[in-house]
Amino acid sequence: MSSLPNSGEFLGHPKGLFLLFGTEMWERFGYYGMRAILVLYLVAMTQDGGFGWSNADALSLYGTFTMAVYLTPLFGGWLADNVLGQRKAIIIGGILMATGHFIMGVPHAAVAGMEENVFYLGLALLCLGNGLFKPNISTMVGDLYKEGDKRRDGAFTIFYMGINMGGALGPLVAGYVAAVINWQAGFIAAGIGMVISVVMQLVLSKKYLGDIGVVPAAKLSAAQSSSGTKEPLTKVERDRIKVIFTMSVFSIIFWMGFEQAGGLMNLFANDYTDRMLMGFEVPASWFQSLNSIFIIIFAPVVAMIWLKLDKREPNSPVKFAIALVFLALGFLTMMLALITEGSGQGSIQISMMWLVLFYLFHTLGELCLSPIGLSMVSKLAPLRLASLLMGIWFLCTAVANKIAGFVGSFIGEGQEAMNNAMGIFIGLGATALLSATAMYLLSDRLVDWMHGAEGKHEPHTQEHILAEELEVAAVKQ
Structure with missing residues (x-):
């Protein structure tokens, strides 16, 4: 079982909560910033820096992408529980997502003739990174508190508020940057948010999270014996x-x-x-x-x-x-x-x-x-x-x-x-x-x-x- 970190409190909660708050806020900033301009970028005319796709093609790809975003956490959660541990999964996932954002921000002129292939690579990395990141960050919030701690509900309230702050700020910033500079700059702005999220975890997690999320959950529960009998429903x-x-x-x-x-x-x-x-x-x-x-x-x-x-x-x-x-x-x-x-x-x-x-x-x-x-x-x-x-x-x-x-x-x-x-x-x-x-x-x-x-x-x-x-x-x- 993970030992709780003794890093002090802020506003009556462990400081680790606010690290997770910031990690998730900046990740959502990046994701929702990217998502807000994705379809608009696909249908924008090529002379405006887009792909010039039809509305139907753009929305079809958007549906496939968002479907994948919900499917990959099923595999990412299993990897974290059985192989990586939550902390490694979050960091690897964050790096993959940041890379995906930045690849989508590569100017067309730099990859002439391969623009769409590079774009697909960026989307694929976002899906894979999301699969590792999404199912693991929220579960660590509860691990900061002992069983029965009445502060847990309030902790999730604070944490989810951070998610929505990121979801609100991302489209405003990435959308504005895309409008005044170009689409690629908007994707890069989203990627910068993801980088901030990863850096926060790399620099501060040891101090404020202790060993929470380090050991895969399957190993932590291995000591718990089971009868091995499968009873009917x-x-x-x-x-x-x-x-x-x-x-x-x-x-x-x-x-x-x-x-x-x-x-x-x-x-x-x-x-x-x-x-x-x-x-x-x-x-x-x-x-x-x-x-x-x-x-x-x-x-x-x-x-x-x-x-x-x-x-x-x-x-x-x-x-x-x-x-x-x-x-x-x-x-x-x-x-x-x-x-x-x-x-x-x-x-x-x-x-x-x-x-x-x-x-x-x-x-x-x-x-x-x-x-x-x-x-x-x-x-x-x-x-x-x-x-x-x-x-x-x-x-x-x-x-x-x-x-x-x-x-x-x-x-x-x-x-x-x-x-x-x-x-x-x-x-x-x-x-x-x-x-x-x-x-x-x-x-x-x-x-x-x-x-x-x-x-x-x-x-x-x-x-x-x-x-x-x-x-x-x-x-x-």
Whole structure:
């Protein structure tokens, strides 16, 4: 078992927490900064430094990339647990991601004739690095505290706030640099954030984390004996597994719509939105910061609402249904935008406020759904199947990202894109509403199948609920 470091405290928490806070913040800065300009770079004309791809090709690649981002942690987590240990996995993953960012920042002139091959190499390194980094950094937060330490919920609240700060700052900085210099400079700016993350771990981890994460988890638990007998699943366990599968499938619907943000909606902001504000043209990539900003603002509000409702707080399936309703409201907002401001002749330019409302509704939906996911699997899964079922949850999220890219690719080009966009918004909104209705009708049966696990052993305090709401960032790519 890892010994806890004795490096002092800051704001009532171990200083190691703030090292992990900074490590994750700068990594998310790099990732979300890169993601905010990725599709825009792919569709930019070659004379503007881009690849000149069609919207369909760009969104298809985006869907494949974000799918891979969710699949690689399944392998990265296994490597960390059995071979590398969390600390080595984080450092190796961070170096791979930084290298990927910088490779994407190589000027086209320096790799003439091989631009796309070099670009693919950068994306591949980002996927591999993310697989090693993502599943390991969050788990070390809990290792800073002894079992039963009441400060743990507050620690995750602080940690997840750092994730969202990185997610908010990355698109603002990388997007601005890309807009005023060039696309490659934007990727390099993202890479610099990743380098800061790695350097923090290399220089400070020994002092502030001690030996936490050094030894692979499998070796730490090797001393624990097991009976070796494999007992069949009980009826309660089978019912709970049915709940996990059902809600995992419904989560595909939510993430399929939600993940239009970095693809279709990024292009919509770039091509069909009036982004002039007091003489300044707001970079399209800046809208990618809204989700993280809204989480920081509204997570405490949502936590307070659940606390005030107390025993009337909706159960997990009903929260899923509410999330899907918010998803539908986001697409209804865009439908209204096209109806009210898209009826004129020529190029359509809707107000930025429609996009702000779109991201607000989707963030509120995320705050209703995302905290439930990991908590649900950990509460309901039989211990011997916990990792497998957690993998199923992430697999469904990966599938949703690929479907999101496929659906968004039907946007088309030019003026026809508006008619196609309306069709996509209607389709996604209607699917979300139908799914919300189905989930609500199934909610009582699903709660019965949980066999009392709903809300069990969970402190109903504002600090705990706030930690859950902020946990949405932990399952983002």
